[in-house]
Amino acid sequence: MRIAIVEDEKENSDLLEKFLTDYANENGLSFCIDKFGDGLDFLARYKPVYALVFMDIKMPNIDGIETARRLREIDERVGLIFITNLLNYAIRGYEVNAVDFILKPVKYADFSSRMNKFMKYRAKNQQKQIVLVCNNTKYCVAVDNICWVEVVGHNLNYHLLGSVLSVHASLVSAEESLPQAYFVKCNSGILVNLNYVKAIERDSVCVNGEWLPISRPKRKSFVAAVTKHIALR
Numbered sequence: 001m002r003i004a005i006v007e008d009e010k011e012n013s014d015l016l017e018k019f020l021t022d023y024a025n026e027n028g029l030s031f032c033i034d035k036f037g038d039g040l041d042f043l044a045r046y047k048p049v050y051a052l053v054f055m056d057i058k059m060p061n062i063d064g065i066e067t068a069r070r071l072r073e074i075d076e077r078v079g080l081i082f083i084t085n086l087l088n089y090a091i092r093g094y095e096v097n098a099v100d101f102i103l104k105p106v107k108y109a110d111f112s113s114r115m116n117k118f119m120k121y122r123a124k125n126q127q128k129q130i131v132l133v134c135n136n137t138k139y140c141v142a143v144d145n146i147c148w149v150e151v152v153g154h155n156l157n158y159h160l161l162g163s164v165l166s167v168h169a170s171l172v173s174a175e176e177s178l179p180q181a182y183f184v185k186c187n188s189g190i191l192v193n194l195n196y197v198k199a200i201e202r203d204s205v206c207v208n209g210e211w212l213p214i215s216r217p218k219r220k221s222f223v224a225a226v227t228k229h230i231a232l233r
Contacts, residue, residue, distance in 0.1 A: 004034050004052070080097065080098045
């Protein structure tokens with residue numbers, strides 16, 4: 001499980017990392033932890049591959065609430081736990097669908113209790129996920145965050161919400177790992193998530209704001225798949 005810590009104070013960031021390591025060891029889990037020093041750096045480097053984000057509220061440049069608002073524009077589903085020393089700020093976290101909050105100074109007993117709550121929440125709401133290997137790094141990606149997949153040379157570019165991961169693989173392997181009910185080819189080299197189709201005009205389809213080509217052999221079956229998908233929503 002990939003987790004991000006967004007905290008400007010190194011001492012607090014290191015403490016959260018230690019607590020996560022201890023919790024993982026106690027529960028037979030494995031966490032991959034990335035740490036960010038402020039909200040702007042986090043947003044600039046963000047990829048929708050995290051299961052959980054720990055967000056400090058009081059930070060320089062932009063605070064945690066504003067960072068979370070911008071995060072929700074690119075990822076509505078990632079788990080979010082606020083870290084704060086002011087209860088009224090924590091309550092504001094529910095405006096951006098925070099799962100929980102922890103008051104400073106963070107104690108392990110409280111941290112462990114909140115993690116138990118989150119793990120139950122995650123088990124109940126977990127989406128189908130796939131593992132992608134990009135530049136020797138493994139990313140666990142929610143299928144619903146994949147807008148389309150395209151062949152580029154000998155690689156596949158997975159276009160996620162707000163980012164792209166390049167993977168050495170074939171389109172056939174992508175088709176096998178993704179739900180065929182709503183991942184459909186618009187041409188021989190592009191696999192589209194029908195949930196992100198916004199419009200179709202002649203030989204093009206708009207997918208999450210980008211226009212992609214529809215080939216003549218695929219047009220009839222692709223349009224039929226889109227029509228059926230809309231009817232079933």
